[in-house]
Amino acid sequence: DPKIIQKPKYLVAVTGSEKILICEQYLGHNAMYWYRQSAKKPLEFMFSYSYQKLMDNQTASSRFQPQSSKKNHLDLQITALKPDDSATYFCASSPGQANTGQLYFGEGSKLTVL
Amino acid sequence: SQLAEENSWALSVHEGESVTVNCSYKTSITALQWYRQKSGKGPAQLILIRSNEREKRNGRLRATLDTSSQSSSLSITATRCEDTAVYFCAANVGDNSKLIWGLGTSLVVNP
Numbered sequence: 001d002p003k004i005i006q007k008p009k010y011l012v013a014v015t016g017s018e019k020i021l022i023c024e025q026y027l028g029h030n031a032m033y034w035y036r037q038s039a040k041k042p043l044e045f046m047f048s049y050s051y052q053k054l055m056d057n058q059t060a061s062s063r064f065q066p067q068s069s070k071k072n073h074l075d076l077q078i079t080a081l082k083p084d085d086s087a088t089y090f091c092a093s094s095p096g097q098a099n100t101g102q103l104y105f106g107e108g109s110k111l112t113v114l
Numbered sequence: 115s116q117l118a119e120e121n122s123w124a125l126s127v128h129e130g131e132s133v134t135v136n137c138s139y140k141t142s143i144t145a146l147q148w149y150r151q152k153s154g155k156g157p158a159q160l161i162l163i164r165s166n167e168r169e170k171r172n173g174r175l176r177a178t179l180d181t182s183s184q185s186s187s188l189s190i191t192a193t194r195c196e197d198t199a200v201y202f203c204a205a206n207v208g209d210n211s212k213l214i215w216g217l218g219t220s221l222v223v224n225p
Binding site: 004040041042043044045090092101102103104105106107108 | 147154155156157158159162202204213214215216217218
């Protein structure tokens with residue numbers, strides 16, 4: 001059974017709309033992350049959270065807002081969607097506070113913006 | 115700019131053969147990780163090798179790290195069809211809570 005659950009697996013949105021990507025992890029980890037994977041580009045770090053607090057933000061746009069309602073939840077709200085936001089978004093977690101060890105990834109949410 | 119990169123876009127081998135994926139990086143690192151991503155799945159870690167280590171093994175996998183040439187390799191022996199995936203190297207840089215990823219090498223293992 002997947003230990004990191006991402007919902008939805010696929011979604012299509014229109015330009016200018018808003019979507020929320022859901023992530024729940026059942027590994028008991030304290031640190032959670034969002035990564036983005038686009039075609040022809042390296043996996044791109046977006047955010048890291050530890051104990052529900054933002055540790056690092058490498059996303060230039062404020063249109064991307066992580067939300068952590070519980071220790072094992074880290075959702076990603078994306079507003080004013082653009083076609084360039086089309087990508088697969090991966091949630092990940094790790095046991096430690098900082099990203100110095102193994103990351104465990106979910107299966108991703110593939111977003112297409114028309 | 116990309117700080118970590120694999121040196122081949124795609125490799126193809128037959129089952130049972132050995133294959134090596136190479137990675138180079140451009141900055142000081144604390145560790146180098148190798149991940150595998152199968153189609154439709156998230157990356158899964160294979161090996162983590164720290165900057166003071168030269169070699170690490172995990173079953174049929176062997177990773178090396180050469181900090182002087184800023185390069186790493188991942189070797190897979192006795193390949194199987196299920197090894198077909200994209201292989202990434204990812205560098206831990208300083209105390210930052212992020213990994214710097216390469217673009218990945220697509221490996222196809224043919225029956």
